[in-house]
Amino acid sequence: MRETARGAQQELCLKLICFQAVREHLASAAVSIKAVLDLPTPLIQDLLPHLTVCQLDELQPELNGRGISTYPGWVKVLREIYGPHHAIDLHTEEEAKHETMRMLFTLVFYGFRNHFIIKNAANLNTPAFLWAAAKCIKHFVFITNSHNPLQSLTAERRPLLKLLEKRIRSVAISQSIDISKRKSQTALYVLHRLLDHGMVKEVVIHVQCPILLAWLLHRRGTRYVNPELDNLMNGKRAGCTSQTASASTDSVGCSPYPETRASEDQDDEGIPCKRLKLNSASVEEESGKANLTVNLQSLCHASPSANVCPWGQICCLEIRHCGSESLKVLNSALPTFFCLRSLTLHSFSTFRDVDVLDLAKALKQLSESSCSSLTNLSISVLPYTSLMEILLEASPKVISLQVEIQSVMWGPPLPSHHPRTAKSKLPELPLEKLTVKVAELQTDLHFITSVLRRSPHLTSLHIAGLRLPSGCSQGQLLTTLSEVNPCLRSLNLEDMKLSDCLPEILHLLSNCKLEELRFNDCRLLEKWSNKEESLNQLVAALKMVPCLQTLSLAQNRIARSVHVLAELFSGSSSSVKRLDLSSNFIQPAELLEFTRRLRKHRPLHRLTLDLRKNPGDRDPNMWNVALKELRLFCVVLVEGWNSTDTMVDHVSNM
Known part of the structure; x- marks a missing residue:
């Protein structure tokens, strides 16, 4: 037995030596590319993680022709760049390759050093690498203090x-x-x-520089001259x-x-x-x-x-540090900015209401032109909820709106620019995608539901941080979605209290065609008297959603009830391909029980299972046993956890 183990170890060491030699001499007189391509497929797959990025890039077309993916090689490079505890959430060869080249091009081009660059300097500090990377990347970063x-x-x-x-x-x-x-x-x-x-x-502009913004906009889609x-x-x-x-x-x-x-x-x-x-x-x-x-x-x-x-x-214009002066330049240019399709504005402090009103005025002028093509608008941070309605009415052609709202601590709320009467009929909105992130002590739910009722074509909805007055329930929101938004395909509710809304959730699931559903940090189990029974009801309803591919229940303190979720894959009805159970305080014994039940109901498709930020170090051996079994039929995303951080433990298990 010992002799067999020793022989296997020697064979492994010899293989590694050969792989290193191929890496060092590939494309030279010693090792030709054709010789590598003629190797058996299993041996090529073992070799890939040992190759340089230029070698992977050069071999990829021929290997793809043989049905061999270079994905393992690119993932190996990313793990070295990010570190061993970073979860690589990339699923295709091209995604992994593009991310690798994007990161390395910027580091190498500007001469930045990290452990990976230093270790592979001989292979990366070459014109050949920059050329290979430039053929892959689509995004270029200007770091102007690096003049050379x-x-x-x-x-x-x-x-x-x-x-x-x-x-x-x-x-x-x-x-x-x-x-x-x-x-x-x-x-x-x-x-x-x-x-x-x-x-x-x-x-994308990450700095506050109005005159540079004016230079960028000059004659590139707008007639305005600063x-x-x-x-x-x-x-x-x-x-x-x-x-x-x-x-x-x-x-x-x-x-x-x-x-x-x-x-x-x-x-x-x-x-x-x-x-x-x-x-x-x-x-x-x-x-x-x-x-x-x-x-x-x-x-x-x-x-x-x-x-x-x-x-x-x-x-597409994105200003990540948009102050009043930059906004003045933009507002002057907007009325004739006819080629603009997407506008993203972010301020590190809350926008002044007068600035937002000026923006709405400029957007209104733009929308009145038949040449306007603006369909995507993202603004953060607004001081009042009512400004969202003003922006919507100023941009009637927008099909994607994203806003963040943070109530200011001074001054009265901005009144509506033209108050509605109970009988006034509001025009239908063409919205297909809506994201509303709120940081208010209380929000008028009627305002959100009125926007939803005006948006019958909505396919994606993301609401975060919605706080209601005492005695009110989020059930009205879910009921509205069931009644007036039949086209909804993606629903993301985050940082909201839904523990008293199980009947409304079940009703929504029975009448929807959702492909993506996220209940993140929604305290689902908080008020359920019988957690397992209620969770079983939720699982049964989820199984009946025919197109559901992504399900996220992150940050819901599911903990010891996690094994119930394995029933989601019983029978042959579930189409879920991605399940996010991160930050649920799932301990090793509970994960092992979930694994054993899931093994009996193996998913129809290879499942991506997100287990990040769960305390696997409480019993590392048991945790690793569970992960080993899961990896037979799942792509498992995990990262390190430090249980000495008792505050994290407490918050996750509340």
Whole structure:
């Protein structure tokens, strides 16, 4: 017996040595790609987690042709990046590959170091890796304090920039860009290439920088011309009386848009000129001899006979730090922003009501044009619930609305701009997706239900944090959904008290076609006198929903009643493919009992089971036995748990 074990161990060590040799010499004279592709399928599958990202990328097309997925290789890389306790919630080869390349490209391009980059420096710090990653990614992050990497895109990495122009669909600006400074011209030039010569239609701004926002919006879908930007672009000094202009007191002529550009055939001929101007800018500025009247059009001017430079369009705009000054710039541009399909605005503090009313006015002007294409709107954080209705009426074409509401602690609530009478008939809304997250001591449920009654085409609803006056029940909300929202396919109720609504829940499930249902942190079992019996009723109703694929009961203190949920898969009726039981204080013995019952009723499809934030370390051996059995027919998502954190234990088991 010992000899057999020793032999198996030696065989494993020899296999690992061979795998490392293949990783080191693949595509060289020693190990050809064809030799690897000729290996038996089981051996290739064992080899994948030992390959580099470039090798995985190169082998993937041929392996896919043989029916072999490189998914295990990409997941192995992600586990090394994130750490062993991070759950990888990616289910396809392309998802795992894109996430790997997206993370590594940003780290390597800007020269950031972590344990994985340091360990694999020889394989990652190469032009081949950046090229392979650039072919996969669709999102580019601008980190403007790292000047040299962006500068390289105008010089030795010019071919990489041309590839990014073809691949990148969205850009994120993570730091402020002072467009009045010569040293910022490189970032503006790369932005221009991606936005106007490339395929970018989505822009995410993480900083409060009104003049940069004006530059981004200028001629990219709106006819508005910002006065301060106009002064900069025409080489005039701005009269700086606002925060928008404060950064522009030393403004220069830096028109971000060229009048001319070379054809694709001529583009390479202009590279030396571009390199000279971009590389010399910072040197001239440091020496105090910078020509402050030179504008950015020269950066894209390759020859006197060049064609006119194109202008891109921004279809999706997200401002993650939207202050009053940025909102003023946006509000001025909105009435003619006809190509805008999606708008997301987030403020770290609550928006002022006057700013929201100005936004509603601009949205109303936009909606009155037949050219308007805005269908997705997301605003956070609103100071009053009533502002949601004002925004809805200002944007009658919106089919997806997401709002967060946090009541301010000062001043009276904003009155309705035109109070309704009991007999007034409200127009039907085209809403298909609605998300309302509330942080109020009390919310008028009638306001929510009235919006639902006006939205017969609603397919997705997410409500979080709804608090009702004492004596009121959330049952009315569930009843309304049963009566007037027959198209509902996704329902997500979060941080709400539903323990007294079991009859309404059962009625809703008997008349719905839900594909996704989430009751997260809804205290479902809190007032059930017989928890197992009530949970059995819920399971029986869930089994009758024919299209249900995703079910989440996270943060409901199910704990020792978890074994009842295994009955969800008894018979052949359940279509659930994903079950979220995270944060339910499920202990090892309870998970083992759930596992044994689930083994008797194996799901029809491979089940993704989320068990994160449950105290598996109470009995690690028993927990691991249960996980081992579950993994035979489930994809199990787990992360580490520290039971020494008694407060977490207490909250999870209340």
